[in-house]
Every structure is written in C-alpha cells, then in structure tokens.
Amino acid sequence: MSALDTVTAVVRGRHRRALRRRAMLGLLAVLIVAGFLVTLTSGRTYYPLSDVLDVVLGETVPGASFTVGELRLPRAVLAVLSGFCFGLGGVTFQTMLRNALASPDIIGITYGASAAAVFAIVTLDLSETGVSAFAIVAALAVALLIYLLSFRDGVVGTRLILIGIGIAAMLNSVVSYLLSQAGQWDLQEATRWLAGSLNNATWEQVVPVAAAAVVLTPVLLAQARNLTMLELGDDTAAALGIRLERTRLIVIVGAVGLIAFATAATGPIAFVAFLAGPIAARLFGAGGILLLPAALVGALLVLVADFVGQFAFGTRYPVGVITGVLGAPYLIYLIVRSNRSGGSL
C-alpha cells in the first residue's frame, strides 16, 4: 500500500513538474512575442500595431514600411535569433562540462571569433560578409584546437576548461595588439564589433543566423538525453552506454556553430551565453533538460537589453554593454554560489 502511495506521489510530482515546465515555456514565449511587438511599435516614432502587422504581412505603409520593415524588424529578428543561439550554445557547454562558468565566452571560443574579426577588419580590410565568414571559421578552428590540445586518453572536462582559459588569454593579447596597430577608423569599427551590437542589423545578417539555428537546434535537442547522461560524470555515462567522445564531438560542433554564426552577425554580446543557462535553471528548477528554456531566456535577454540600451539612456549603448554591466555582478554572485554548492548549474 505504502509502495503504491510512493509511486503515485512520484507520478504526481513528475506530472506537476511537466506542467510547470510547459507553463514556464509558454510564459517565456509570450514574453518574447510581447517584447518583439513592443520593439517593433515603439522607438523614436510610434506606429500602431495595425501598421506594424500590415508591414509584416508585406503591405506598403508610408513611413512605417521603411522604419519598421527595414530597420526595426531585422533588428528585432536578429536580437531574438542571436539570443537564441547564444543561450542554446552556452547552456550546452555548461551542461557538458558540468560547470556554470564553462561557457563559451569564458573558455576562449568567443575570443577566437573576436580575434579573427578584428584581424579581418584591421589587417585584411574585408567586407562585412568576409568578416563574418572569417569569424565563423576561426571560432570553429579555435574550438577544434582547444579540443585537440585537451585530448589525452580522451578529453577531460577540467583540462578542456583550463586550456580554453589559456587560449583565451593568448587571443586576448592578439586582439590588444591588433587594436594598438589599427587606424582611427578601423579602431572604431573594431571596438563597435567587440562591444557586441545590433546596430546596422540587415536581412543579409539575419539569414545565416537563422539557417544555423534551424539546422543545429534539432541536432542539439536530439542529443539532449545523452547530454544529461554526460552530466552524471564520464564514468557513469560510459557505463550507461553513451559513446562519450562521439557525443561530445557532435555537441561541441553544434554549440560552437551556433555561437560562431551569432557572434559573426552581432559581435560577442557579453555574457548572454553565460547567463541564459543559470537563469533558466532558476526558473525551471535544475534537473530537467535546460536546452530550450535557456535558448528562450537568451532570446528574451538580448531583445530586452537592446531595447533598454537604445532608449533608456541619453547615449545609445550597444546591447553588449548593457548585458555586460548587468551580467558582471550576476557572474560574480554565481561564482560564489556555484563554488559553494560544489559545481554544476
């Protein structure tokens, strides 16, 4: 009898958690749509929702067609997409390496893209598309390099993180050197890119990010179950029949791809990849699969931060500065908390 009670309690609890998860996901989605609409309607000039909807549906509305269709719409779409990619890529790394601090912006992968982009801007004088392509290739190459360098009888998470830190420090000094050599104009462009910004968002930038999200998101979601096994520790995961290196490689390529495409379009928006996972863990309770929640949190984060950066202050701050300033104290708080509790998300 009591065994039956326990079973019903467990079933009920599972049911309740699933409900809560669905409700939270729904809430996040609603918030994103609402934020999306707000950024489309308001700004320097206000356009009513009906005008905005007309523009989205492809009709010509004087004034709104340009402001909304050419400026606000690509910007908002890029914000959502890049936030989605950052969040998903970041939480994948955090889950795989079982450490909230091991997000791509801390272990060197984003630095790879940054260094390449600055090199392309300052030294090679490439066009915008060229810079993006270069940054994507470099992020993948740096991730591969970190992976290979930490390979010794398999890759151990700890070693991967530490080697990533070393690579990050090196690339950081490359960026400093390139900036010190840059002319005034290039310097401005490079710093703007480094700060992470959605200014000058165009449809041409949106397309590759969207493609990456569409292709890579299912890949990562399909690996979600294996990823949770990895979270139990390498030995346990192997005992449960997970092919460690294969899973790890697929997951790394997928996550780095997302991060690289998003970074190439917007620059490294500080801390989004890092923050999305822990925030999602707070909202959804640790233990569940956090991939989709973190992706939505990331999207919402970038959308809101960009809006705040544009209109809340006298100067227009790029979105990366806003997320950076908000993220830094939270990061410090999180280090304290995660170290005290002894580890992962």
Place this chain on the structure above:
Amino acid sequence: MTSVTTDAETPDAAFVRRPAPVRTFWIVLAVAALAAAVFASVAIGSRHVGLTDIWRALLGHEDTLNEAAVTKRIPRTILAVVVGAALAMAGAVMQGVTRNPLADPGILGVNMGAALAIVVGITMFGLSSVTSYVWVALVGAGLSAVFVYTVGSLGRGGATPLKLALAGTATTVAFVSLIRAFILPRGDVSGVFLSWEIGGVGGASFGSLRQVAPFLIVGFVVALAVARPLNSLALGDELATGLGERVAVTRAFAAIGAVLLCAGSVAAAGPIIFVGLVAPHVCRLVVGLDHRWLLPFSAVLGAVLLTVADVLGRVVARPDEIDVGILAALVGAPFFIYIVRKQKVREL
C-alpha cells in the same frame, strides 16, 4: 571534485633539492643571462648605436642623437628588469601560498582588479599621476586577490587549480566588461587606457620608477622573508601547524608581499600576464622546491624573460614596437597549456 596531482607533489628526492654547486651554477648562469639581456636592451633598438655611444651615454653624456637614444633606453631597461622580477616573485609566492601550479597574477585576476581600480580612479576622481595610480592599484589588486582566493576556495576540496583559475578568469571577464562600461562614454580616457592596458615598459621614466620603487622594495623584502615558512606550508596546513608554523600569519604576509609586487608592477607597466607563471616553473626544474632559492632565482629569471621580451618586441617589427605584455602572453600561453597537459587531471 577536481583532484590535480602535479609531478611536483610527488617528487623524487633528487628533484626536491639539487646539490648546492648545481644551484650555484644555475644562479650564476641566470645572472649572466640577465647581464646580457640588460646589455642587449640598452644596445638594441630602432636606432643603431655603437659601443662608444653606449659607454658615453652611461657616463651621462647626451650630446649626440645616438647617446640620447641610449639614455632613453636606460629607464626602460630598469623597469623591465624590476617588473619582470616582481611579477615572477609574486607568481612564485602565489603558487606557494595557494599550493596551486597555475597561480599567476594575471590568471588570478589580480592585475585586472588593479586595472579596474585605476580606470575608476581616472574616470571618477580624475587621477593622473603614477603615485596615485599605485595607491589605487594597490587597493584594487588587494581586494581582487582576496576575493578570487575566497571564491576559489569555497566548497569541497578547497582551492583547486580549476576553481581558482575559473574564479580568476570569470572575475577578469567581469572586470573587463565593467572597465568597458566606464570608459565607453569617455573617449578621452579610452586611448590612454588602451595603451596602458596592453602593458608596456616603453613609456618608462626615472620619475615613475621612483614612485613605484618603495612598494616593490617592501614587496621583495616581505616575499623573501616568508620564503622559509612557505617551505613548511608546502607540506600542507596540518603538517605545517604541527611543525610550529603559524599558517595564517604566513599566508597573510605572503599575500601582502605578492599584492605589493603585483600592484607596483601593474601601476608602472600595465597588466602583464604569464611571466609570474613561467619563471617559477622553470626555476623549480633547475633549483628544486626550496623557496629560499626559488624566490630569488625566479626574480632573476623573470627579469631576464621580460627584458628579452622587450628587446624582441623592438626587433621583430622594426621600426614599430610590439609591447612586452603582448609578447609575454604569446609566449606564456603555450607554456600554460603545457603545464595543464602535464598534470594528471581527473574528471570533475
């Protein structure tokens, strides 16, 4: 939890203590290398000078362009030597105190703490002289050292290399983004800061040297004074206490010495990463683990490293210069990776 065993923790007897003649030989060799590096630093630059010019300039003449060029190189050389020695010794002390092979003022975020403090000082309080930089940097370096170490040693297992390195890096990232937010609205400051941040000894003068000298001297003295207690600390806290060592006092003094050294060198030359990591490790290989030998030898080797890096920076991209901080990072990072690979790191 991470458990990292370095080769240094399970050493064979010969490794711990090299015979005195061997150590003396290496010290002499290092000092000779330092002399050579110093000579090269004075002699080599974008302007070619002859031996007589160097000699006359050293005697205080400044009549010809060549002699003037050499005179300009003297404070810069001294600064490279002093900063290299300070960083290396700070690194050695930090590695001893934290018993952590990856400790380095740059990795642990101490340098960036000083940098953030200086930026806040410049933007909010209008600081402009090196003296005020030092005081502010001292506060920043001290606070961030305490912070990173506290954070890194929370939780099970104490201050493991992984936790310390991550806490340091994360703190650095957080500080960098705060720095960016501080200087973004201030175009005038950003140029000054950018050149300082890269870390260089090019702008050295005797005036700025004199400002940081007291801090560095006290730092050197304190660090050397804790050399012997550090040896006991290496045995672990319990054993050191059993041997009659006052562990907390030793830790505190060692930290004060390291912070003074870091803050002084950061204020004078900007945040330079990895020198404090590389020099002590190389020294451990040649003179063993005794801190009484290790600390001075690290200082000499650090001075050699930074001076050579400075000279290289002048030669590689003639007539341009590559700042010493950049070269140090480029050389140091592979070494860092090498140490990480060499360790027997178990999975989390």
